[in-house]
Each structure stands twice: as C-alpha cells, then as structure tokens.
Amino acid sequence: MTRRVTRRGAALAAVLVLVPAMACQSGKKAAPAGEPVRIVVAGPVGAYREIAIVAGAARALIQSDAAGPLAPLLAARTVPAAEPLASYGLDPPQARVEYATTTGDRILVEIGHTDFDHHFVYVVRPPDRATVDLVPTSVLAPLLARVGIALPSA
Amino acid sequence: MRRVIVAVVALVVLLGANVVAYRNDRQIDLSAGSRFTLSPETRSLAKAVRSELKVTAFASPKGGVATDARFLLSRYHQVNRRITFSVVDPDAHPTQAARLGITQYATVVATYQGRRVDAADVDELEISTAILRLLRGKTRNACFVTGHGEPSLDDTSPDGMSQLAAALRHNAYEPRAVDLTKGDVPADCAFVAVAGPTDPLVQREVDAINGYASRAGRVFVMATPASNADPNPLLAPWGVRFAGGLVIDPDRSQNLDFDNVIAESFPSANPVTRGVSRLQLPAGGGLLVDAPKDRPGLTVSRLAESSARAFVETRPDIETTFDALDIPGPVLLATASDDSHVEQQATGEKIVRSRVIAVGDAAWATNRYLGNLSNARFLLNAVNWLAEEEQLVATTSRPANDRPLPLTPERQRRVLIVSVGVVPSLIVAAGVAGLSLRRRRRGRGA
Amino acid sequence: MRAALTIARRDLAGLFLTPFGIGASAGFVAVSGVALVIDLRGNQARLDGWFGPLFFLVGLLVALLTMRAFADEERAGTLELLLTAPVRPAEVVAGKLIGSAASALAIIACTAVCPWLVTTMAQPDGGPIVTGYVGLVLAVVAFSAVGLAVSAATGSPLVAAAGTAAVLLGAWSVGLLAASLTGLPKVLCEQIAPGTHVVGFLRGTLSLDDVVYFLGMAAAGVVATGLVLRSRR
Numbered sequence: 001m002t003r004r005v006t007r008r009g010a011a012l013a014a015v016l017v018l019v020p021a022m023a024c025q026s027g028k029k030a031a032p033a034g035e036p037v038r039i040v041v042a043g044p045v046g047a048y049r050e051i052a053i054v055a056g057a058a059r060a061l062i063q064s065d066a067a068g069p070l071a072p073l074l075a076a077r078t079v080p081a082a083e084p085l086a087s088y089g090l091d092p093p094q095a096r097v098e099y100a101t102t103t104g105d106r107i108l109v110e111i112g113h114t115d116f117d118h119h120f121v122y123v124v125r126p127p128d129r130a131t132v133d134l135v136p137t138s139v140l141a142p143l144l145a146r147v148g149i150a151l152p153s154a
Numbered sequence: 155m156r157r158v159i160v161a162v163v164a165l166v167v168l169l170g171a172n173v174v175a176y177r178n179d180r181q182i183d184l185s186a187g188s189r190f191t192l193s194p195e196t197r198s199l200a201k202a203v204r205s206e207l208k209v210t211a212f213a214s215p216k217g218g219v220a221t222d223a224r225f226l227l228s229r230y231h232q233v234n235r236r237i238t239f240s241v242v243d244p245d246a247h248p249t250q251a252a253r254l255g256i257t258q259y260a261t262v263v264a265t266y267q268g269r270r271v272d273a274a275d276v277d278e279l280e281i282s283t284a285i286l287r288l289l290r291g292k293t294r295n296a297c298f299v300t301g302h303g304e305p306s307l308d309d310t311s312p313d314g315m316s317q318l319a320a321a322l323r324h325n326a327y328e329p330r331a332v333d334l335t336k337g338d339v340p341a342d343c344a345f346v347a348v349a350g351p352t353d354p355l356v357q358r359e360v361d362a363i364n365g366y367a368s369r370a371g372r373v374f375v376m377a378t379p380a381s382n383a384d385p386n387p388l389l390a391p392w393g394v395r396f397a398g399g400l401v402i403d404p405d406r407s408q409n410l411d412f413d414n415v416i417a418e419s420f421p422s423a424n425p426v427t428r429g430v431s432r433l434q435l436p437a438g439g440g441l442l443v444d445a446p447k448d449r450p451g452l453t454v455s456r457l458a459e460s461s462a463r464a465f466v467e468t469r470p471d472i473e474t475t476f477d478a479l480d481i482p483g484p485v486l487l488a489t490a491s492d493d494s495h496v497e498q499q500a501t502g503e504k505i506v507r508s509r510v511i512a513v514g515d516a517a518w519a520t521n522r523y524l525g526n527l528s529n530a531r532f533l534l535n536a537v538n539w540l541a542e543e544e545q546l547v548a549t550t551s552r553p554a555n556d557r558p559l560p561l562t563p564e565r566q567r568r569v570l571i572v573s574v575g576v577v578p579s580l581i582v583a584a585g586v587a588g589l590s591l592r593r594r595r596r597g598r599g600a
Numbered sequence: 601m602r603a604a605l606t607i608a609r610r611d612l613a614g615l616f617l618t619p620f621g622i623g624a625s626a627g628f629v630a631v632s633g634v635a636l637v638i639d640l641r642g643n644q645a646r647l648d649g650w651f652g653p654l655f656f657l658v659g660l661l662v663a664l665l666t667m668r669a670f671a672d673e674e675r676a677g678t679l680e681l682l683l684t685a686p687v688r689p690a691e692v693v694a695g696k697l698i699g700s701a702a703s704a705l706a707i708i709a710c711t712a713v714c715p716w717l718v719t720t721m722a723q724p725d726g727g728p729i730v731t732g733y734v735g736l737v738l739a740v741v742a743f744s745a746v747g748l749a750v751s752a753a754t755g756s757p758l759v760a761a762a763g764t765a766a767v768l769l770g771a772w773s774v775g776l777l778a779a780s781l782t783g784l785p786k787v788l789c790e791q792i793a794p795g796t797h798v799v800g801f802l803r804g805t806l807s808l809d810d811v812v813y814f815l816g817m818a819a820a821g822v823v824a825t826g827l828v829l830r831s832r833r
Contacts, residue, residue, distance in 0.1 A: 049508075081245035087249045116251040117258060117525070134245060150267040157827050164823040169817045175812035176791060184727030185804030218646055353727050536722050557644035559722040566637055573633025577713050578626035585622030592617055 014033050022144050040125055041099060041107055050067035053147050055095040060146035070097060070143065073109065075133035076120060088122035088132050089113030095149055111140065118152045173210055179232045187276075189435075192229050196282040200233040202289060207266040209239040211276050212256045212597050219260065223276040228418045230281070242381055243552060263324070272324040274531045287326050288545065294541060296327040297343035299334055299359065302353030302383060305520050306332070312522035315349065321530055327537060335361040338366065345372035346541040348388060352381035352517025359389045367391070372540040376516040379439035379470075385512070392491035392510040393445030393454045401438050401485050401514070402474055403464035411473070413437050416459055416527070422455035424490050424536045426511065430528040433458055433487075438515025440466035440485040451495040455516045456487035457511075486511045488532075490539065511536050603687045607695025608702060615665065615703045625707045628661055629672070632711040636718070644680050645717055645722035648802035651732035654711070655798045656772065658704065658736060659743050663764035666747025669696045671760035672828075683832065693748065693825045697818075700744040727804035735801025736816035739794065743768060745821025752828040802811055 045051075051062045051070055062070060085091035089112030099107035112122035112132075122132035141151045183191040192200070208380055209227055213220040220241050244251035244259070254263050262273035262281055266288040273280035298307060307319040307329050319329045332340060339346050346363060348355070354365075367373045368391070377385040377396045385396045401415050408414040414436040420427040420588035435458070443454050464483035465476045476482070490509040496503050513519075518529050559565075615621035622831025639649035673679040682692060715729045746767055751760040757773060778786050790796045797810040 077245060079243065082246045083249050116248055116256055122243070122248075157830065160823065161827060164820065168820055169818055171812050172791065178808050181800070181805045181807035183805045184731050186727060188726045190800075190803050191804050216642060218642065218644065218648055219650065220805065225799055228799075354666070395755070423817040492667075511710040557722055557724060558643060559640060559718070559724075560643050561637075561640045561656045565721055568721075569714075570633060571806070573636060573713055574630045574718055577633075577710060578630045581629065581710060582622055585616065585619075585625070588617050589619075589622075594815050 001009060005110050010033070025061055036124075038078050038133055039072050039076040040123060040135065041071060041073040041097075041109060045071045047071065047101060048099050050098075050100040052098045053095055053143055054098060055147035055149055058147040059142075060103060061114070062146075066143070069139040073123075073133050073135065074140075075123070077134040078131050079134065081124075081130055085112075085124070085129060085132075088124075090132070093124075093142055094149060105108050111144070114151055121151065146151070162372045176332050179229075190226060190229060192233065192278060193282075196230075196278055197233050199232050199282055199286055199289070200237060200514070203236050203266070203285070205236060205267060207264065207285065207288065209237065209262060209264045209281065210250075210254065211239065211241045212244045212251060212254075212259060213241055213276060214259045216489060219276065221487055222471035223262075226276065226278065226349045227281075230285075255324065258530065259573050267291070269293065269326060270324055271326050272321075272534075276536060279580050280429075283543075293326045293328050295340070295342050296322050296329045296537065297332040297340065297346045297356070298329060299346060299351070299363070300331040301333065301335070303356060303381070304348075304350050306518070312520065314521050315524075316517060317521045317524045317530075318519050318533065321524070321533060322537065324405070325534055325537070327416065327541075334362040339371065340485045343372075345537060347374040347376070348385065349376045349519065350381075354383045355388075363388055364391060366442040367508050367510060370508055371441065372508070373510045374536060374540060375510065375512045375518060377439060377512065377514055378420070378437075378516040379514070380437065383385070385489075389441075389510070389512050390444070392493065392512075393443060393449070393452055394489045394510070394512045395444045396490045396512070396514060397440040397442050397468075397481055399439050399466040399468045399481065400470035400474070401435070401440050401460055401464060401487065402467050402476075403460045403483070403485075405461035405463045408434065408436075410513045411436075413470075415464065415487070417460060418456040419459040419484065420457060421459060422453040422457060422490070423438045424456075424457060424539070426457055426490050426532065426539045428535060430532050430535065432527040433518065433529055433532055435487055435513070435515040435518045436523060436525050437517055438487060438513070440481055440487070441489055441512055441514045442481075442486065443489065449493065452491060452493040455490040455492070456486055457490050457572075458486075459483075460485040460487060486514070486555050490536075507542075509540050511540060601691070601692075604691040604695035604698060606675050607682075607687075607692060608698035611669070611696065611699030612702050612706075615668070615699075616706070621703070624661065624664065625710060626768075628657070628707050629710045629713070631657060632714055640718070645718055645724040647718060647724060647729055647732060650714060651728070651736070652798065654708075654732075654736065654796070655739055658708065658739055659768040659772075659794075660703055660765060661707065662700070662740060662743040662747050663761045663768065664778065666744055666751050666764060667701045667757040667761035668751075669700055669748050669760075671754050671757040672750040672751075675753045675757060683829065689732045689826055689829045692829065693822055696748055697741070697744055697822065698823075700748065701741050704735060704740045704744065708733075708740065714775055725804060730803060731801045731804050734806060735798060735810070735814075737817075738811065739798070741816040742817035745818040745825065747821075749821045749824035749828060752825050752832070 045064050046068045048071055051067045053060045053062060076106060090110055093110035093112055095111040097109040097111065108126055110124050110126065113122050114137055118137055121137050121140045123133050123135050137151055142152060177261045181191065186457055211223040211227060213223045230237045231239060242250055244256050260276050262276055262284065264271050264273065264284045269288055271284040273284040273288045305313055307315050310316045310505040322329050327344060335356060336570065339362055346366060363373060373388065375385050375388055379400055381396050389396055400413050402412045403415045404412050406416045406418055408416060415438060417433040417435055420430060444452050460483050462484050464485050466481035467474050468479050468484055488510045493508045495506055497506045517523060519533060524530050605619040614676045636650050636655045639647065642649060670679060673682060718724050747764040750767060754763060756758050771792060771794055775795040778789035779794065780792045781789060797813040800810045
C-alpha cells in the first residue's frame, strides 16, 4: 500500500513539475524587454564558412568581423503567422541571409519588412513558416543597407 | 423517476441562476483604485450607444496590458452588448494595424456609424471620452494657416505633417487649410493652427487671428526659431513671448545632440500634459511668460520645461555655450493661455473664453518626431483642450498600474530557493516526522 | 453534520499522513514557485500570470485528490461499509466534499509563500491577491464536487482521476472553441468554460457571474454525487 501511494505521489510530483517546465520551454511567456526569446540561427561566427545577404541580384558577403549580429541571430519576439506571409513582407521576402557552415550545410533566413512601429523586422527560417520571428531593426538595418535596402527607422 | 426529476430541477435551477448572474453585472472590485469598475458616467454613456460600436485595442501581449484591456472592455460590453471589442497584437496582425494606421502600442480605435475616434491609452477615461465624442456625432474642422512655408499636411516625408493630419482625422477633426489674407477665420473652425511658418504672416492675417482669438477663439501656435516669421504678435495678447534662439539642454537631450531637447518637466496640472511623460522638442526656441497684470481672467500654464542646466542660446549661429547674452534655464518650452471674461451681450451676460497654446518648436509635430515619446499624446491633448473636449467624462483618477519588479538573477534565485527548495522541504520534513510519529504510536499500541 | 465532519477529518488525515499527500503538497508548492518565476519574467509585480496557471493546475490536483473519495474506498472494499452505515447520503457527500476540498485548500495555503515573496521585493496590488485566493477556494470546491461525482460513478481510482481531469479539461477547451464562434454559441461556450470566470479573480474583482458559476458547478457536482450514491445504495 505504502509503495503504491509513494509511486502515485512521485507520479503526481513529476506531472506537476513537468507542466510548468514545458511552459518555460514554450517561450510564449513575456520576457524582459530586450531579452532574446529565440535563437533563429545559432552562433558563433566561426561555425560558418560564409555569410551573405542577398536581395534580388545584389549579394553582399558579410565579413566575420561584421557578422556578429547574424551569428547567433536572435529574435526578440516570436508570433504565430496569423496573416498570409505577404503581410509580413515574407512572400516574397525582400532579402535572404545565406549561411554556409564549415560542414557544408546551408541555412537560409528570409527577411520581410519592419513591424508597425519599425522596431523589429519580420524573419522566417524555412521550412518553418508557421511562426514569424521579430529581429530588432537596429541589428539588420546596417547589414541590409549593403544590398541597397533602407529600413524605416523606429 | 424521482432521480430524473431531481436532476432536471437541479439543471433548470442551475441554468436559471447562471442566466440571471450573466445579465447582472454586480461586482466587488478590490483592484487598486477600483480600476475595473466603470464610473456611473461611463455606464450611462455606454447605455446610450444605440447601434454597434466597435472598439479595437492594439496592445502588447507582454506585461498583462492585453489581458487588462480585454477585461476592461468586457465591462463596457457587459453594460451594453452593442459595444463589441477586440484586442489585437499589432506585431502578429500587421495588416490590421496598417489598415487603421497604428504606429504605437496601447492605441484604441473606436468606430461608430462610420466614424472613428482614437483613444491614446487603454484606460476608462480615454475610452469613454472617445465613445462620447463618437456619440456627439460630428467632425470638427481643424483650420491650418498656410502659405508661409509651413510643413505640408499632405507631405509624407519625415519633414511633413501628414501624420499630424492623420492623427487629427482619427480623432474626429478634419484638417483644413485656410487663407486669411482674404477673409476672417471661418466660423466652423474648432481651432486655428499656425504650425511652423518660416515666412512672416501679413498684418491682415495677424489681425484676423487675433480678432478671432479675442472672440472666444482657439489658437495653436507652433513657432520655429529658424525662420523669418515672428509669432509674438499672436502670442503677446495671451501673456506669452517667444524668445527665439535655440534651446540647449546638456542634461536632457537625445544622445549628444544638445538642441534635441527631451522635456521631462511638466509643472502645471493642465490637462494638456495628462499622460505625457516625455516630449521630444528638437531645434526649438524658448518661451517667456509675460502676462499683463490688468487681465485677471488670463492664466498662463507652464506646460513643459527643460532641465535647470538648459539655456536659450541667443546666438546659435556663432556659438552654443552659455554666456551672459543667453537666457538661463529652466527654459519654458510650451504654454497654455486661458482667458475668461464676462461680456455684456444683447441676450445678457456671457462668459467668453479664449485659449491659446504656444510651443517654441514645430519640428516635434513633423512625421519624423510625432510618433516619438509622448509627442502624439501631447498633440491630441492640446487640440482637445483647445476645442474644450478634454474633460468629457468625469471619472475618478486611477492610480498607475505600473509596478516594476525587474527580475534580477538574485531575485530569481531567492524565489526558487524559498518556494521550490525551502517550503517543499519543510513540508516533506513535517510529513515524514508525522508519519514516523504515527508508526511509532502504532508500534507501541501493537 | 457531525458524521460529515468525521468523514472529512478521516479523509484529511488519511491524505496528509501518506507519502502521496506529502509528495502532492511539496510538489504543488514547488510548481507554484516555478510558475512565479515565469510570471515575474514580465518584470512587473503582478500575480495574475501566476494565479492563472494555478487555477488550471488545481483542476489536476483535485482530480488526483478526489479519486480517493469513493473509487479508492470501493477498491479497498470500504465503500459498502460507508454506504450501509447509519449516515445519510447527504452527510457522506458533504463529508467527502469537505475532506477533498480541505485537502486541496491546505496545499494551496502553502503557496501563500509566493505572494509573500513578491511583497518583499515590490508593492503588488493586494486586491487581485485576495480575489485570486477567493477564486481558488471557489474553484477547489466546484472542481472537488465534480471529481466526487466522477469518483462515485466508477470503481477504479485511475478512471476516476482521468475522468475528472477529462471533464475539467473539456470545460476549459470549450472556452478555446468560443474564439472561433459568434453570437449565442460563442456566449454559451464562454459561459461554460472556467477560463472565462477566472479572469475577474485575476484582476481583483468578485463578480456575481463568476461566483454563481463556481457555486453552481459545486451544487451540480453535489447533486450528481448524491444521485449516483443513491442509485448504488
């Protein structure tokens, strides 16, 4: 009897601990202002052979000393894609960041337009297009300027 | 059979009680300042809504603002089901935000019978004021004097004032250009604005504005130092003088740009500064209060001031350091003059009230700066004060709900140690002690 | 009434002097601590984000506590003894409800350390804390009554726990459904869901609508339990 209730108690404690732990992981809860909530692309810069920004025919290679903000690329918020991707400027995207890893893999991040108050830029990392990440405009504006895209300032 | 009857009766009673409770909006509100209890004025206002009134609050999902907004708006819906609402995250719904021209969080858009009025915050006073203005059902003219190099209301560039025009339209004002070289101020103007002229107004225009202002008129003067226009003929009758120059504020300015002044001091209790926390006033000039003593009905409110270390540089083309020729701070940046006097008219005595707002800067209202800090809020407060629409609903003042608690690693550690470590351990220790005590007692009993 | 209190006292002692009761209490307080850290990530001294998940978790806790009420007795063979004893069914139901609810409330009382911690660091609004706990008391009573009815209807504690959790989860889910509806169906779904009636408690209000909802749920659970027991007798 005692062993059974002990097992039950342990199971209960496990459930009660797991639920909030999963809630922690989901990242849906508000984070302090400025604290990144999602890593869109992991770092460090050294993990990539080449990082380039492409917009139409324009292509700019980002040297490792300037690539810090792109590897890791951190999003301050993540929202579900409640509207068609075109609403976020992501269909078609106005630019792409192409990462070539040292192991030969390629990572693509699509860049849309700025949000309603121009503080953030919408980005997605295909193939996941169900959620849209918001990266601070201050991070992407100087890099996008290299391919002729001027983001409106906040 | 009896059991079925009991079950049915219980179900009917249960449903009945819930329906009665649903229709009844009685509540005890223990929140600070009873934030979620609508004032009697708001309740009667909400009941007066006769057709669908839609309220859309654009709020950040962070920090409970959206949930508070949803709950507050549900109180309006409870009083009158014709008032519907939605709370939208503008980041997740950019099309909706763009369609309604939202540029800031905590903007509330109320629409009623094809008209729209915005509220600058998700609180009862702002929302109820917006509803009352919708119920009044008229759009008033905001008359802008043009032809002197003023930023255009149609200009969408950073130096234009298209956003100012949009903000006015969103608040039931229709911006309209007026030419005062040929006639008087039209009677249907809610106020006349002289917004950043760079060329002087001709005497005919000055006379027209002063004549209008003295006959219970409302004038909004945004002066700019870098111009040939002298606003003093418009301001002097109302106890204000534009000192010109350039306000330099080493303590409160943006970055190292000392003439890009950030005003944080709002000494008066004038409603124009309600909800205004900081103003960005770039490249502006200083104002001085110079009220004549023989005008007891005239009061001049000091709306915004610079820091004490600021000064008005009277020769900005030559140098920008404080010297004997400069005017020391704190520098007055904006004023509100209210002149009330009794006039004998054919129909008897009548109170005549004139109002004039002066700002020593015009750039703050351009597209580049209007969305910054509380500039837009200041603009709308100012025009509503001029048009005497600032206190449409008398609600009790609510305490601020901002209760900052930065979660530092130390605090997080303390919470976890106490609530996840200490207290559960004490519970386990007490339980184990109780268990072993019981076993010992049982052992003795056996 | 004395019989009801005796039953309640027995159930209460039976819980807290078992490893299950100790584990449940300690686990729940620990979870509430984690929930508090998540809530405080908003950098505001407000506890609505803490009380909200607590209301949901209380449903799961109650499901585990009430499964013992009748189903456990039946499995242990003591239910027949209880039902044939010279005690009225109403007293049995009342005793079981008081026992279950008091157990849950004793565990919830231990979470008071969380609001206390916040008051040591900032000045939270006291109203929502009071109403949050009032709401939790009402929710515990209501959920316990539902749990008793499910427990009385089955002989398996596990089925009872799963059944109660399913009923409560179903009720919460109906609220999610409301978002995609309009008109009367939307209102109905919203009114059925506990989530709708929790919001007021989180903001600091005690509205008639919310209080009647939880009391009504409690009454429905009690009546259903009584009917099930009568049929079993």
